[in-house]
Amino acid sequence: MVALIRRRGVxxxxxxxxxxxxxxxxxxxxxxxxxxxxxxALPIGHQQTISQPYIVALMTEALELQPGDRVxxxxxGSGYQAAVLAEMGMEVYSVERxxxxxxxxxxxxxxxxxxxxxxxADGYAGWPEAAPFAGIIITAAAPRIxxxxxxxxxxxxxxxxxxxxxxxxxxxxxxxxxxxxTREVDLGAVAFVPFVSDALG
Ligand code: SAH
Numbered sequence: 001m002v003a004l005i006r007r008r009g010v011x012x013x014x015x016x017x018x019x020x021x022x023x024x025x026x027x028x029x030x031x032x033x034x035x036x037x038x039x040x041a042l043p044i045g046h047q048q049t050i051s052q053p054y055i056v057a058l059m060t061e062a063l064e065l066q067p068g069d070r071v072x073x074x075x076x077g078s079g080y081q082a083a084v085l086a087e088m089g090m091e092v093y094s095v096e097r098x099x100x101x102x103x104x105x106x107x108x109x110x111x112x113x114x115x116x117x118x119x120x121a122d123g124y125a126g127w128p129e130a131a132p133f134a135g136i137i138i139t140a141a142a143p144r145i146x147x148x149x150x151x152x153x154x155x156x157x158x159x160x161x162x163x164x165x166x167x168x169x170x171x172x173x174x175x176x177x178x179x180x181x182t183r184e185v186d187l188g189a190v191a192f193v194p195f196v197s198d199a200l201g
Contacts, residue, residue, distance in 0.1 A: 001037045001053050010057040018087040019057060024050075026108055027080035041191075046098050048193055050078040051139060055172075055190060059160045062174045062187060063135035065090055070130065072152065074123030075139035075195070079105030079116070085137075086114040093130050095123035097196060124197040126152045133157060141170040142195035153177045162192040 002020045010016065025036035027050055032042040041049040051059075060081070065071060067089030073082055076096035082105070085092045094116055096102040102120040109116050119127060123138070124146045131152035138149070138161040145161060153159050157177050164170025172187040 001039060004039050005054050005057045008054050010054070010061050012061040014088055015057050015060045015084075018060075018084045019053065022080065022083045022087050023112065024053065024080060026112060027078040027083065029078075029104075044078045044101065046101060048077055048098070048101060050080050051192070056081055056084060058187065059137055059139075059172070060084055060088070062160045063137060063158050065135050069134035070132075071135040071137065072127055072130070072133040072149075073137045073139065074126070074149070076105045076116075076118060077101055077139060079109045081137065081139055082116045082118075083109060083112060083114050086116055090135075092116045093119070093127050093133070095119045095121050095127060097122050122197050122199065123195075124148065124199040128152060135159070136161075138162070138195065139192065140195035141166070141190075141192040142197075143200060145173075145175065146195075146197070146199070150175070150177070150182065155180075160187075162190050166194045 025033050028036040039053050041052045044050050070091045073094040076094040082092050082094045126148045132154035134157050136159040141162040141164050159175040162170040162172050169189045172190045174185040176183045
């Protein structure tokens with residue numbers, strides 16, 4: 001799996017090493033566990049998916065984090081992305097809106113020995129008490145960037161977010177905050193489950 005991700009152009013050794021270390025099969029529930037090391041997204045129940053490993057690597061690399069950095073994830077899902085970030089030595093905060101997924105991820109992360117601060121909530125509001133964040137990763141596609149999340153991004157911080165409509169392909173953006181302004185870099189087309197929030201209407 002990691003050799004394939006490397007061939008596809010991810011070069012950050014820390015990301016590749018973390019993905020070699022985290023046992024992805026633990027985060028893929030039956031009956032799909034057997035495909036855990038294929039480079040594909042897989043169902044995790046509740047109409048949600050664990051992201052494709054290459055996309056996890058691309059997004060993690062784009063965050064440009066240093067060990068000890070505080071990072072916010074919206075969309076805990078299986079907990080795999082959070083585990084990769086924790087394995088890299090980040091201080092991870094992760095928000096999920098579906099109770100069953102929140103609980104399953106909590107149990108898996110604890111069993112694997114990862115410390116992740118988790119919250120069951122609509123991630124639109126972010127986690128203001130723990131802000132600012134050096135990195136923010138959104139693992140569900142929103143029609144636009146939630147304003148509270150931009151506010152919680154540290155100066156020089158990086159946000160990685162798929163933006164686009166439900167059902168359509170979306171564009172993965174890296175958003176960099178510089179002198180209070182934001183700059184966007186297009187990382188290509190992606191397909192994510194929708195970001196669900198009353199705040200987005
Ligand atoms: N990062 C996850 C991928 C999960 S898929 C992993 O590694 O497995 C996206 C997740 O985002 C789903 O679990 C979905 O329930 C969650 N989600 C969607 N909208 C959300 C919102 N507004 N707040 C928090 N979580 C949300």
